[in-house]
Amino acid sequence: MDYRTKEEQVADYLREGIIAGRFPRGTRLKQQEIATLLQTSITPVREALKLLVAEGYVTGDSYRGATVAPFDISASSETLNLRILLETQLVRGSVERATGKDIEELRVLAAEFEHAFDAGDNETARAANYRFHHRMYEIARMPQTLHFVQILWARYPFDLINRLKGRVSRAAEEHEELLRAFIASDVAAVMLATRQHIEAGWMELRASVQAADPGEPPAKFSAKHLMESSSP
Structure with a gap:
C-alpha cells in the first residue's frame, strides 16, 4: 500500500x-x-x-x-561532494536496517534497470535508476537526509551523464557491485561502491566535456557545452 x-x-x-x-x-x-x-x-x-x-x-x-530548472555547472563540484557525504551515510543506514523483503525489492528494481537498458529504452532505464537509488536510501529511515539528497539531485546533471555513450551499461555493472556488497551487509564495501558509482558518472562527463574543448577551464563550461558534448 x-x-x-x-x-x-x-x-x-x-x-x-x-x-x-x-x-x-x-x-x-x-x-x-x-x-x-x-x-x-x-x-x-x-x-x-x-x-x-x-x-x-x-x-x-x-x-x-x-x-x-536549467543546469548550473558552477554548483556541480560542490554538489558532487555533498552527494558523496550524504548518500554514503544513507546507504550505511540502509545496510544496517534492510530486511529480506527490502533486498528483494532492490533486486527487482536493479533487474528493471537492466531490462530497460537491454531493450534500448534509456529513458525507462534512467527512471528505474532513480527508483533503485531512492528505494535503497529510503530503507535507512533517515527522511531528513533523504530530503536533502533529493534537493541535491535537482542540481545534478543526471540527464546529461546518462546520455554519454555506454554510461547506462557501466551504471548497470556498478549497480551489480553495489547490490552484492549490500546483500553481503559489507558496510565498508557498500559505502565505497556508492562513492565510486557517484564519482564515475561525474568523471565521465567531465572527461567528455574536456575532450570536446580542451582549452576551456572546466569551471567555465556552460550547460550548452555539456549538452553538445553528450549528444548521441
Whole structure:
C-alpha cells in the first residue's frame, strides 16, 4: 500500500521524470496535462509543483506556470561532494536496517534497470535508476537526509551523464557491485561502491566535456557545452 499523499506521489513522479530526462530542462509543466496523465485533480499537482520549486527542480510558480530548472555547472563540484557525504551515510543506514523483503525489492528494481537498458529504452532505464537509488536510501529511515539528497539531485546533471555513450551499461555493472556488497551487509564495501558509482558518472562527463574543448577551464563550461558534448 502506498502511504504517500497525492501531492507526494505527484512530486515523486515529476522528480523521476526530470532526472530521467522525460521532462527536459526548460520544459514547461502544465498542471492540467499532468493531472490528466495521473488521473488526479489539479490541487495535488499544484501543491507538488510548489514543493519542487522549493527543492530546485522547477522554476516559476504554480499559477503562472512552472518550468524544469536549467543546469548550473558552477554548483556541480560542490554538489558532487555533498552527494558523496550524504548518500554514503544513507546507504550505511540502509545496510544496517534492510530486511529480506527490502533486498528483494532492490533486486527487482536493479533487474528493471537492466531490462530497460537491454531493450534500448534509456529513458525507462534512467527512471528505474532513480527508483533503485531512492528505494535503497529510503530503507535507512533517515527522511531528513533523504530530503536533502533529493534537493541535491535537482542540481545534478543526471540527464546529461546518462546520455554519454555506454554510461547506462557501466551504471548497470556498478549497480551489480553495489547490490552484492549490500546483500553481503559489507558496510565498508557498500559505502565505497556508492562513492565510486557517484564519482564515475561525474568523471565521465567531465572527461567528455574536456575532450570536446580542451582549452576551456572546466569551471567555465556552460550547460550548452555539456549538452553538445553528450549528444548521441
